[in-house]
Amino acid sequence: MGSQPVQFSIPTVDLSTYLRDPEAEQANEIVSAIRDACITSGFFQITGHGISTELQDAVFKSAEVVFKLPVEEKIKLQSATDGRGYEVIGAQTLEVGMKADLNESYYVGPEVAVKESYRNFQYPNVWPSTDLISESEFKEPVLEYREQMCALANILMRCLAKGLGLDQHFFDGFCKDPIANVRLLHYPPQPNLDDPKQLGAGAHTDFGAITLLMQDDMGGLQVRKQDTAEWIDVKPNRDAYVVNIGDMMQKWTKGEYNSNVHRVINRSGKERYSVPFFFDGNLDYVLRPLDGSEDVEYTVEEFMKERFQKAYGTK
Ligand SMILES: O=C(O)CCC(=O)C(=O)O
Numbered sequence: 001m002g003s004q005p006v007q008f009s010i011p012t013v014d015l016s017t018y019l020r021d022p023e024a025e026q027a028n029e030i031v032s033a034i035r036d037a038c039i040t041s042g043f044f045q046i047t048g049h050g051i052s053t054e055l056q057d058a059v060f061k062s063a064e065v066v067f068k069l070p071v072e073e074k075i076k077l078q079s080a081t082d083g084r085g086y087e088v089i090g091a092q093t094l095e096v097g098m099k100a101d102l103n104e105s106y107y108v109g110p111e112v113a114v115k116e117s118y119r120n121f122q123y124p125n126v127w128p129s130t131d132l133i134s135e136s137e138f139k140e141p142v143l144e145y146r147e148q149m150c151a152l153a154n155i156l157m158r159c160l161a162k163g164l165g166l167d168q169h170f171f172d173g174f175c176k177d178p179i180a181n182v183r184l185l186h187y188p189p190q191p192n193l194d195d196p197k198q199l200g201a202g203a204h205t206d207f208g209a210i211t212l213l214m215q216d217d218m219g220g221l222q223v224r225k226q227d228t229a230e231w232i233d234v235k236p237n238r239d240a241y242v243v244n245i246g247d248m249m250q251k252w253t254k255g256e257y258n259s260n261v262h263r264v265i266n267r268s269g270k271e272r273y274s275v276p277f278f279f280d281g282n283l284d285y286v287l288r289p290l291d292g293s294e295d296v297e298y299t300v301e302e303f304m305k306e307r308f309q310k311a312y313g314t315k
């Protein structure tokens with residue numbers, strides 16, 4: 001027991017027992033399966049998460065509706081600030097040396113009061129005119145979804161804390177009033193399946209604490225198995241969230257939890273939709289090394305600014 005090295009895996013874990021009673025004996029098995037995933041692949045899938053199919057369908061529908069708008073309407077939904085509203089196809093090239101990523105996306109954060117100036121990462125949302133898309137078709141389901149995903153992320157952070165041998169409430173302060181954004185993503189089919197330089201999303205790691213991804217049935221997400229340099233397909237499962245560890249959590253845990261490289265190639269011949277939810281914690285939270293070592297402390301805001309600067313030279 002415990003002496004076998006943990007194998008690379010992307011397990012599917014049913015969270016329902018944990019949700020019913022986090023103190024139950026079986027809940028410990030869930031915590032332990034999630035820990036094994038976090039220390040190897042950095043990826044796992046969860047079913048039994050409690051988010052309704054109706055709400056998920058409504059969010060996928062919102063994505064379809066917004067991306068079907070004419071290009072001249074979509075570009076009006078771009079924001080002057082990063083991380084909100086529409087982003088055109090090819091706006092990002094996540095992997096150096098590759099063609100621009102073949103996706104378009106739309107970012108939604110929490111609603112904020114109108115002000116003269118905004119703090120980093122706390123910018124106002126951009127909404128399509130209600131002449132184009134009604135609030136009940138877009139704004140309402142996406143905001144409701146964001147709320148529910150925050151609650152689910154909070155629960156997962158408790159599992160992650162337990163998996164590190166910490167009190168389950170250890171991350172509660174980090175989770176309060178978090179920077180947490182929904183990204184609606186649309187990947188057109190690859191025009192040329194033999195072009196190795198064209199990816200839907202180039203190889204990258206996520207920046208924040210954890211990402212919870214809802215994906216359709218098309219497939220295309222791949223995770224890097226570092227020891228063999230293989231790309232492992234993440235099996236699409238409409239009922240599951242793909243959860244992965246981000247760079248902030250990797251650094252915070254001194255590498256115990258793994259922020260792994262992943263990419264997307266839409267080989268399905270059809271449109272692919274996915275909806276990552278990036279959970280990055282409270283901007284003012286001070287990240288202290290979990291092993292109690294005397295490293296410098298830094299806030300979530302400082303970490304995220306530095307990470308964005310490294311990737312895009314902005315902020
Ligand atoms: O669309 C996907 O499956 C993954 C998207 C992703 O990795 C990201 O947006 O960071």
Ligand SMILES: [Fe+2]
Nearest residue numbers: 204205206262
């Ligand atoms: Fe990602």
